[in-house]
Amino acid sequence: MKNLIRVFKNKLPHVFIIFALLILEAYCDLSLPSYTASIVDIGIQNADLNYITNIGTLMLIMVAISVFATIGVSYFSSRVSSGYAKDLRKVIYTKVLKFSNHELNRISRSSLITRSTNDVNQVQNVLGFLFTTLFFAPILGVGSIIKAFELGGNLSWIIFITFIAVLILLIIIVIRVLPYFKITQEIIDKMNRTAREILLGIPVIKAFVRQDFEQEKFGYVNEEFRDVNLYVFRNLFVLMPAMTLILNLMIVLILYFGAYDAISGNILTGDIIAFIQYSTQIVFSFIMIGGFIIMLPRFLVSARRIAEVLNMELSITDGDITSISDNPTIEFKNVSYSYPGSEKETLKDINFKLIPGKTTAIIGGTGSGKSTILNLIPRLQDVTDGEILIDGVNIKEFNLKVLRDKISFTPQEAILFQGTVKSNMQTGKRDATDDEIKNALNLAQADFIEDIEQEVAQGGSNFSGGQKQRLSIARAIINPHDFYLFDDCFSALDMNTEAIVKSNLDNIAQNSSILFVSQRISTIKDADEIIVLDNGEIIDKGLHEDLIDRCEIYSEIASSQMEDSSCHL
Ligand SMILES: Nc1ncnc2c1ncn2[C@@H]1O[C@H](COP(=O)(O)OP(=O)(O)OP(=O)(O)O)[C@@H](O)[C@H]1O
Structure with missing residues (x-):
């Protein structure tokens, strides 16, 4: 919760x-x-x-001041709660x-x-409620109790009984709904x-005619949500009536016993009216505090869920070294990797070097660990054993941004962002000029783009798989880098286009290291070194011609592709 409070600090004024x-x-009330x-x-x-x-x-003036204060409270509390929600969303995303x-x-x-939408909204709602009620209720409640006791000491027991009745009601409701708040968020x-x-x-759902099944699946969760909500609100709706x-019973009791006291001269009529008003204010304070107590568990559930994100210990931490020499060498030294929770080693004792120029x-069957190797280089995940070295220094020691x-890095799935072709290219180079963008598109053979301001829909859904690949290759080569990592992102290109793109890449990355996964x-086949991966282990390394002769798995892949696609090796 410390993190949540820290975010709140600038709202204190x-x-x-x-x-x-x-x-x-x-005071006015x-x-x-x-x-x-x-x-x-x-x-x-x-x-x-x-x-x-x-x-x-005087009463009119007091009412006017009270109204002015209420408006001020509403204004500032909505400013504080919505501002806090905005800050929370920002720190969550950061x-x-x-x-x-x-x-x-x-x-x-x-x-x-x-967590960043619904849970933050819950926190915002409770915060708004906190200022307008929880802060106000004790001030009004305690003030009213003092005033009421001053007026009618003999009638004070009625307030006490009312308090007990309200308390019992609130405890029953809180016990009934409390467990359901966590369930609702889940x-x-x-x-x-x-x-x-x-x-x-x-x-896929349409192609396999699974609409009914998926509808049923969603319908089930939807009904579950309705049932829990219904239960919670059924309990909460009892509260007001x-x-x-209780409030009306209290007034009847005050009038009944107050009348006796008035007849015997112990209390004045006006004081009975004032006593009723103070008692009503006391009950309203209880109601406000009760409402808050009911909202509190929901707030705590949401706050805990947000805190879980903010307190999450990062498995990848920044190193201190802030510079890396130009065109360094990367070395995998006895690298092994297991995914969290998995007992099986995805990579076992991997050794190879990426050399400038x-x-x-890397080639290997499905699930052999090719993408996992690539993810380890920009530290999207860290090795579980062994080390990756840049010019002899462990990559964990470098500042992440510098690294x-x-x-x-071009991942297997071509990821494009909603915006324009230009904005997507500028993800690769923030200040890329129009000419640089056009040149990169040209090098990646993305000649289907007529205008760099062309719209890109969410996830790049208005482009074909092959077009998305070309755009992500263009984005990868728009800015010179020391290492180019391509994770099976030439698969949708025809042989001719692939050859042109690769030759363009060789020209612009003459002093860099290039790593293809395919x-x-x-x-x-033209790579300076081909690594054959099988079941997370390197089974051979070398040139195409050598591997064809000596590596059974490699020659099997090669011959199957020759048969399948008349590919000329
Ligand atoms: N997030 C993950 N959690 C657990 N296991 C994973 C995760 N991602 C991948 N794996 C497992 O790690 C193994 C290697 O996956 P990886 O994606 O590196 O293979 P790949 O050789 O790139 O496969 P493909 O050629 O199909 O892309 C697979 O067995 C896969 O099930």
């Missing part, structure tokens, strides 16, 4: 203003019943119109951007969305996850 306004509001009593007991009793007018004017795959596996992406996570999966899988009943390629600035022999 406004909180003090709110507090001052609340005291002003409470507390003075009104006394004035009413004076009008009844002095003004009406003595038929003194002048007195009634003076006190009445933190999430530092997450490695390890952290993203621990808190799912759909849960991260719920069901929202589940609903987001299901909806996201269905929306992303619409083409029950509170009104040379092209290295990643050296690397151009399942296609045609992509890798």
Whole structure:
């Protein structure tokens, strides 16, 4: 929770203003019943119109000040709560951007969305409520109790009984709904996850005619959410009528016993009216505090879920070295890797070097660990054993930004962002000029782009798979880097285009290290070193011609591709 409080610190000046306004509001509200009593007991009793007018004017002024203070409180509390929600969302996203795959596996992406939207909203709502009620209720409640006791000591027991009744009611409701607040947030996570999966899988769902099944799946979560909400609100809805009943019973009791006291001369009529007003204010304070107590568990559940994100220990930490020499060598030294929670080693004792000016390629069957090797270089995940060295220094010792600035990484899935072709290219080079963008598009053979201001839909859904690949290659080569990592991102290019793009790449990256991952022999056959990976282990390394002769797996892949696609090796 410390992180949540830290974010709140800059809101404190406004909180003090709110507090001052609340005291002003409470002072005005507390003075009104006394004035009413004076009008009844002095003004009406003595038929003194002048007195009634003076006190009445004073009451109007108090009401005006109270209204002014209420408006001020609402204004500042909405400023504080919505500003806090904005700051929270910002720190959550800043933190999430530092997450490695390890952290993203621990808190799912759909849960991260719920936490930064719905959970932050819950915190915002409770915060707004906190200022307008919880701060105000004790001031008004305690003030009213003092005033009520001053007026009618004999009737004070009625307030005590009312307090006990309200307390019992609140305890019953809190016990009944408390466990359901956590469940509600978890069901929202589940609903987001299901909806996201269905929306992303619409083409597959349609192709396999699975609409009914998916509808049923979503319907089930939806109904679960409705049932929990219904239960919670059914309990909460009891609160208001029950509170009104208690309030009315209290007024009847005061009138009944107050009448006895008035007849015996122990209390004045005006004081009974004022006593009723103070007692009503006391009950309203209880209601406000009760409402807050009911909202509190929901707030705590959401706050804890946000704190879990903010407190998440990062598995990838920054190193201190802030410079890397030009065109360094990367060396994998006895590297092994296991995914968190998996007992199996995905990579076992990997050794190879990326040398400036040379092209290295990795080939291997599905799931052999090719992408995992690539992810280790920009430290998207860290080795579990062994080390990766840059010019002899462990990559963990370098500042992450400095390290990643050296690397151009193109993942297997071509990821484009909503915006324009230009904005996507500028992800590769922030200040890329139009000419640089056009040149990169040209080198990547993305000649289908007529205008760099052309719109890119979310996820690049308005481009074909092959077009997306070319755009992501253009983005990767727009800025010179020391290392170019391509994870199977030539697979949708035809042989001719692939050859042109690779030759362009060789020209612009003459002194850099290039690492290709591919399942296609045609992509890798010209590499200076080809690494054959099988089941997480390097089974051979060398040139295409040598591997064809001596490596059984490599020659099998090569011959199967010759048969399948008449590829000329
Ligand atoms: N996030 C993950 N959590 C657990 N296991 C994973 C994760 N990602 C990959 N793996 C496992 O690690 C192994 C290697 O995966 P990797 O993606 O590196 O293979 P690959 O050779 O690139 O496969 P492909 O050619 O299909 O892209 C696979 O068995 C896979 O199941």
